[in-house]
Amino acid sequence: MTTAIVTDSTTSLAPGVLERPDVRVVPLTFHFGADETYTDKMDMSSEEFYERLRDSDVFPTTAQPAPGAFVDAYEALSDYDEILVLTLSSKFSGTYDSALQAAGMVDRPIHVLDTKSAEMGSGLILLEALRCIDDGGDFGEIRRAVKRAIGGANMLFAVGTLEYLAKSGRIGRAQRLLGTALDVRPVLKVAGGEIVPFKRTRGRARQMAAIVEEVRPAVEAGHTLYFGHIGAPELLSELAERLGVEEKLVAEIGGVVGSHVGLGAYGVAHL
Amino acid sequence: MAIEVAYMVSAAHAAVKAQVARINALNVYPVPDGDTGTNMLLTLESALGETAGKSYDSPEEASKACARAALMGARGNSGVILSQMIRGACEVLADRASLDADAFAAGLDGARERAYSSVSEPVEGTMLTVIKDAALAAREATQGGEADLTSVAEAAKRAAHDSVRRTPELLSVLREAGVVDAGGLGVAVILDGIYACVSGQEIEVPEEGEEHAPDLEAIHAQEEAWGYCTEFLVDGFDGDVEEFREHVYASGRSVFVVADDDVVKVHVHTQDPGEALSYAGGFGRLAGVKVEDMEAQVRSREPELRPAAGLGVVVVSRGEGNRALFEQMGAVVIEGGQGENPSAADLARAVERTGAQPVVLLPNNKNIVPTAEQVGEFVEVRTHVVPTTNIAAGLAVMVGYDAEGEPDEVVKEMLEISESLRVGEVTRSVRDARVGDRDVPEGAYIGFLGGELVAVEDGICDAALALARKIVGDGADYLTLLKGEGLVEADLQTIIDEIRDLDDDLEVEVRDGGQPLYPLEMVAE
Numbered sequence: 108m109t110t111a112i113v114t115d116s117t118t119s120l121a122p123g124v125l126e127r128p129d130v131r132v133v134p135l136t137f138h139f140g141a142d143e144t145y146t147d148k149m150d151m152s153s154e155e156f157y158e159r160l161r162d163s164d165v166f167p168t169t170a171q172p173a174p175g176a177f178v179d180a181y182e183a184l185s186d187y188d189e190i191l192v193l194t195l196s197s198k199f200s201g202t203y204d205s206a207l208q209a210a211g212m213v214d215r216p217i218h219v220l221d222t223k224s225a226e227m228g229s230g231l232i233l234l235e236a237l238r239c240i241d242d243g244g245d246f247g248e249i250r251r252a253v254k255r256a257i258g259g260a261n262m263l264f265a266v267g268t269l270e271y272l273a274k275s276g277r278i279g280r281a282q283r284l285l286g287t288a289l290d291v292r293p294v295l296k297v298a299g300g301e302i303v304p305f306k307r308t309r310g311r312a313r314q315m316a317a318i319v320e321e322v323r324p325a326v327e328a329g330h331t332l333y334f335g336h337i338g339a340p341e342l343l344s345e346l347a348e349r350l351g352v353e354e355k356l357v358a359e360i361g362g363v364v365g366s367h368v369g370l371g372a373y374g375v376a377h378l
Numbered sequence: 379m380a381i382e383v384a385y386m387v388s389a390a391h392a393a394v395k396a397q398v399a400r401i402n403a404l405n406v407y408p409v410p411d412g413d414t415g416t417n418m419l420l421t422l423e424s425a426l427g428e429t430a431g432k433s434y435d436s437p438e439e440a441s442k443a444c445a446r447a448a449l450m451g452a453r454g455n456s457g458v459i460l461s462q463m464i465r466g467a468c469e470v471l472a473d474r475a476s477l478d479a480d481a482f483a484a485g486l487d488g489a490r491e492r493a494y495s496s497v498s499e500p501v502e503g504t505m506l507t508v509i510k511d512a513a514l515a516a517r518e519a520t521q522g523g524e525a526d527l528t529s530v531a532e533a534a535k536r537a538a539h540d541s542v543r544r545t546p547e548l549l550s551v552l553r554e555a556g557v558v559d560a561g562g563l564g565v566a567v568i569l570d571g572i573y574a575c576v577s578g579q580e581i582e583v584p585e586e587g588e589e590h591a592p593d594l595e596a597i598h599a600q601e602e603a604w605g606y607c608t609e610f611l612v613d614g615f616d617g618d619v620e621e622f623r624e625h626v627y628a629s630g631r632s633v634f635v636v637a638d639d640d641v642v643k644v645h646v647h648t649q650d651p652g653e654a655l656s657y658a659g660g661f662g663r664l665a666g667v668k669v670e671d672m673e674a675q676v677r678s679r680e681p682e683l684r685p686a687a688g689l690g691v692v693v694v695s696r697g698e699g700n701r702a703l704f705e706q707m708g709a710v711v712i713e714g715g716q717g718e719n720p721s722a723a724d725l726a727r728a729v730e731r732t733g734a735q736p737v738v739l740l741p742n743n744k745n746i747v748p749t750a751e752q753v754g755e756f757v758e759v760r761t762h763v764v765p766t767t768n769i770a771a772g773l774a775v776m777v778g779y780d781a782e783g784e785p786d787e788v789v790k791e792m793l794e795i796s797e798s799l800r801v802g803e804v805t806r807s808v809r810d811a812r813v814g815d816r817d818v819p820e821g822a823y824i825g826f827l828g829g830e831l832v833a834v835e836d837g838i839c840d841a842a843l844a845l846a847r848k849i850v851g852d853g854a855d856y857l858t859l860l861k862g863e864g865l866v867e868a869d870l871q872t873i874i875d876e877i878r879d880l881d882d883d884l885e886v887e888v889r890d891g892g893q894p895l896y897p898l899e900m901v902a903e
Contacts, residue, residue, distance in 0.1 A: 280782075288702070288703040288704075288706040288707050288773070288776075288889070289703070289707075289773060289774075289776075289777055289858065289887060289889070290887050291777055304780070307777050307778065307780075308777075309774070309777055309856050309858075309885075309887075309903055310855055310856035310885045310903070311885070312855045312856070312883070312885075313855070313856065313903065
């Protein structure tokens, strides 16, 4: 009994994952204006993307993969007995729908799961699936482990501004953090597949302190942490230092999620 | 007893009114805090508005109404304490058949007790001491066998004035400033009025006549939206004034019937103004008829009633910039602050206007905190006071506000922010004074940190910097500056630049609040 995983490009990939034959990544795309289309994490380096984000006066937009891209992935994995698909939250993107439609277009059962997260959060869920595969678990065990991970994944992140999330319509319930008359540095959480407000803070120091306070129990319990940032590696190092951990897993967040969150954001996920 | 309560309140009101400027002038700090007399007067005015010319079914009812009106109209710290005195006295007098020497002494003692229990940390050398000494003197007189009301009232007022003279001995800020306590003098003046009243001496009894007609504007400000506000004169009045009065009282609310020779002035809120007018027409010629739909008025004044939300916020603030900032964050703003304290009734109305439950109150001034704490007694909704002491602190606390959050948690968050703040402001001394061991010349720029004087400088930039140094001294990393009236842009820029030089890690945010009296407020987190 063999199991392969298909995921989308918004999942942060730990070192070595991309090289695995049993993992396929289906890319989303981002666009600066109507004419410029880029494949997430492939067509543009992180540095270049951050620079465009900083300098461009248009907000980038993003697009889910066509169902055909998933069909290609499913077909490429035809040697495996089972295929498990892990997509980013269906509340952020239609990627989940594309994956489902594609499942109906191939002549075999495909299991599509909504990770209710993205980037570092879905990255940790993917790692859990792979760990279970490598442990020789059967498909039922793998599926149960992934569902547990989806239920237990937590992600907190700090943004410099809510402008990008607001413009992209992905702000969810964090909407109510908007409209403050003072400079506020919000801390957000991904919960139930959407972005929810965690805390309004003032100043970078306080913003980070709020994350540290919330994540510390997970650190003390020895949970795996997955850090991520959009052009803010030094803030991330400071966060790790204040949590008293090494930055073992660090994601440079790609153009798709970056387009929605904006430059200078950083965060951490744990299971 | 109803008659006596009304008489005493109007006598007290007349006495304070005559002395209000003198009481206001006694500033204990070199900041313009000269509203003690005004606050006491407005509080009495509220009680007067309730009792003047009214008849009640029982002494108990009269006393209750009077106490409630005083509490509702209480303004500022001194007004709140005075309202508690009135409440204490009324509670005692409610059980008495008539005002004799013993009832008078017991009433003063009731006033003393309520006043002391209304403040968490009673400070001597204030109006508390004065009422205590007056009550003691009255009690000693009756226990010594004195049964004459006039003599007991005289002993009380004498003791009150002696006590006022001693206030600087008890309270060092008074001694340093070279003044007696303003609120204490107010209490003594009230006892003067009551003495004059019971002794039958000539005082300005505001019973009848245009000069002492009730302040209708103040009444309008206090009243709820109900029916039609109906005002008119009955000229050449011919009939029984008392019978007329009773009929009008029974017909509506907020009723005033003031008779002067053959002219009777009427103010009533009624659902049926036609009935009131045709009834009055039977007693004389109607003049100056004015009928206004109160409910429509209020509707037009408050066009955008908010939908019932989870948690609401009412803030007391001054300055256009500040109003806009607070409103943008979802608060209902009422104007007020230093020298212009809103009443508990003002706050209660604003609480109701939020349409929310519960409601957080941000007084943004030390003197308004006690008023805010009384509001809960008058409104159906639960209220929480986050005791902010300046406007900048109020803004910082608003960052924790979330209308849709779990109310208890949001309130806790707002309280936590409030407790973590270091609050300061720069103002200008209005007189030569001595505070602690410092001489403060008139016109000096002075900086307060958490209410303590920490800077006295000739220039505003120096005062602001001295204050900023103290305020960020122990590890603050975020400083919000709130520009007020009297701070020019160039000076503000100098202040910002020099503050940034103090500490590289300090983040500084600046907003134009436009508040008067305080060219600069600041809050550090």
